[in-house]
Amino acid sequence: MAGPREQAARMHNRLAGVPASDSVLDDMASHITAGDDFSAAMIAMDNPAFYNVTLKHWVTPWTNEAFDVYAPLNDYTATVIGLIRDDADFRDVLSADVLYVGDASLNLPAYSTTNNHHYAAMEENVVDLQAHLQQSTQSAETGLPADATAGVLTTRAAAKAFFKDGTNRAMFRFTLINHLCTDLEGVADITRSPDRVRQDVSRSPGGDSRLFHNNCVGCHSGMDPLAQAFAYYNYEYDADSDPDGEQGALVYNRNGMTDPDTGLRVQAKYWINSNNFVHGYITEDDAWENYWREGYNQHLGWDPALPGQGNGAKSMGRELAHSEKFATCQVTKVFEEVCLRKPQDAADRSQIAAMTSAFASDGYRMKPVFAGAASYCKGE
Structure with missing residues (x-):
């Protein structure tokens, strides 16, 4: 049987992918003891590795046809991570005029519409994505008309993977x-x-x-x-x-x-x-x-x-993202990422339904979904 500290350790490992310090575990365990799993999970998600490791691992396969988890950081991946960090309405991922780039303090190569050097440099220098991603717009960075932007669908990485040829x-x-x-x-x-x-x-x-x-x-x-x-x-x-x-x-x-x-x-x-x-x-x-x-x-x-x-x-991206299937999909993918397994039984399916309902009622923010999955799979 797992106690609050063991549950805190599992939550931290699943969310951040790295061990927690004793002080962090004590803090998380106190919240779990008080029945506040959400606050415990938010402490874990405050670790930079949640963004640089867990979210990058989660998002990267979406950016290429081979579903390669080891593909380089790019504008698609960075934009998804930024939207999650900023507690944005995640449905904007398929329709908004949004793009996340490294902030000016990093002295990176400028964002380019013809190469990935900006993001490659961020990855090579192990930039803290939580601290140094800056929200911008595609219309400002790429010159694409604002009404022609569609979230990650019109990023350079998506275009290279899915508009190339065909x-x-x-x-x-x-x-x-x-x-x-x-x-x-x-x-x-x-x-x-x-x-x-x-x-x-x-x-x-x-x-x-x-x-x-x-x-x-x-x-x-x-x-x-x-x-x-x-x-x-x-x-x-x-x-x-x-x-x-x-x-x-x-x-x-x-x-x-x-x-x-x-x-x-x-x-x-x-x-x-x-x-x-x-x-x-x-x-x-x-x-x-x-x-x-x-x-x-x-x-x-x-x-x-x-x-x-x-x-x-x-408008087509908005049509897809405003479907119930989109919401259920995001929640299911988070469940699988955090719990390290697919839903298996009625209890799992009931949990996903509850998390999906909460996702919709809470402004379609993704971090509470990760927190909910971590709480459900923290062990007993």
């Missing part, structure tokens, strides 16, 4: 995985209309139209009208001299700009392989619509206060 569907797919805890198979619904499925998707793959109607349409009918929000974005780099895109940059076609291949603001990648099905949908703007508000995927809990359609990545 058709921009990767950005949507990995946003589902990382922020709604489901891949496309989990939301496939063949009952939705295929009228917004692009021309590059064959309607008779392998010569059999049944494959499209019973398989492909399940994902594309919902994904394509939502991923249209990214129609003006691309990640440009020199494939000959820089095949990995390390020196590339996010680009956005502003009002009045046209792509030479489409003659519109729409990036050429939205019109590739148009001969696969010439009668398919032709993307002419960034207007998106959520077909999953009806049918099976109503259970994702879409916000009735939002219209379910709009233009651009910002």
